[in-house]
Amino acid sequence: MLSVRGLSAGYGGLMALRSLDLEVKAGEWLALLGPVGAGKSTLLGVLAGLVAARQGEVRLDGEDIRMLPPHLRLRRGIALVPEGRRLFSGMTVRENLMAGTHALSDPGMRRRNLDRVCELFPVLAERARQIAGTLSGGEQQMCAIGRALMASPRLLIIDEVTLGLAPLVVGPLFAALAELHRQGMTLLTVEQNVPLVLAHADRGCVLSGGAIVMGGPAGVLRDDPDLPRHFIG
Numbered sequence: 397m398l399s400v401r402g403l404s405a406g407y408g409g410l411m412a413l414r415s416l417d418l419e420v421k422a423g424e425w426l427a428l429l430g431p432v433g434a435g436k437s438t439l440l441g442v443l444a445g446l447v448a449a450r451q452g453e454v455r456l457d458g459e460d461i462r463m464l465p466p467h468l469r470l471r472r473g474i475a476l477v478p479e480g481r482r483l484f485s486g487m488t489v490r491e492n493l494m495a496g497t498h499a500l501s502d503p504g505m506r507r508r509n510l511d512r513v514c515e516l517f518p519v520l521a522e523r524a525r526q527i528a529g530t531l532s533g534g535e536q537q538m539c540a541i542g543r544a545l546m547a548s549p550r551l552l553i554i555d556e557v558t559l560g561l562a563p564l565v566v567g568p569l570f571a572a573l574a575e576l577h578r579q580g581m582t583l584l585t586v587e588q589n590v591p592l593v594l595a596h597a598d599r600g601c602v603l604s605g606g607a608i609v610m611g612g613p614a615g616v617l618r619d620d621p622d623l624p625r626h627f628i629g
């Protein structure tokens with residue numbers, strides 16, 4: 397579905413990604429791993445169109461999307477839940493969710509997506525009229541994921557799924573992602589809890605110093621003695 401070849405990107409004189417290759421297959425859950433500063437958020441930003449690629453190719457179903465702005469990538473099915481969620485904190489849960497549908501012209505589709513999101517995260521239906529900024533961190537993350545799902549994405553990208561959230565909400569959040577995956581959603585996630593995400597994902601790859609240094613089926617990667625080495629220092 398998504399194919400990245402020879403991708404380089406950076407900020408001023410800093411190269412954050414160096415000739416990186418990555419494939420995401422339709423229907424799979426790919427876990428992007430790596431230490432702080434590895435370039436994970438930069439990569440997700442390039443995929444969503446928020447960070448410019450300096451070199452290389454980014455293709456979605458074979459189409460070169462490198463020059464497309466974020467809203468057109470969203471229309472083609474790439475939705476990003478950014479680190480820190482970026483909700484409209486003064487607006488209600490429902491208003492936040494509906495903000496995710498601005499690219500959809502079909503009102504029937506909006507209703508179906510809202511039903512689907514509320515089924516996945518019942519707490520969002522219960523709190524539809526609550527101001528998003530007053531939700532718990534876990535509920536805010538559910539709202540941010542829900543808002544992304546409202547756009548009918550085919551590829552859902554989530555940066556730091558559980559960072560800063562109470563341990564109690566981690567299980568339900570991953571259970572919801574597992575359900576989405578079961579329904580056929582393609583997932584690309586960044587998560588610090590490596591054993592947790594590798595217990596759910598199909599495949600993992602480790603980014604370090606702007607390059608993929610390791611990758612493979614989640615079950616194999618999980619038991620690889622070389623894995624912890626990439627997270628130290």
Ligand SMILES: Nc1ncnc2c1ncn2[C@@H]1O[C@H](COP(=O)(O)OP(=O)(O)O)[C@@H](O)[C@H]1O
Pocket residue numbers: 407410412430431432433434435436437438439
């Ligand atoms: N907006 C920015 N301006 C300058 N440098 C940045 C910016 N965002 C990230 N960086 C740098 O790019 C590198 C990769 O960062 P990032 O992609 O955020 O890594 P990760 O998400 O893996 O922690 C780091 O050296 C970071 O300091």
Ligand SMILES: [Mg+2]
Pocket residue numbers: 436437438479555
């Ligand atoms: Mg990051």
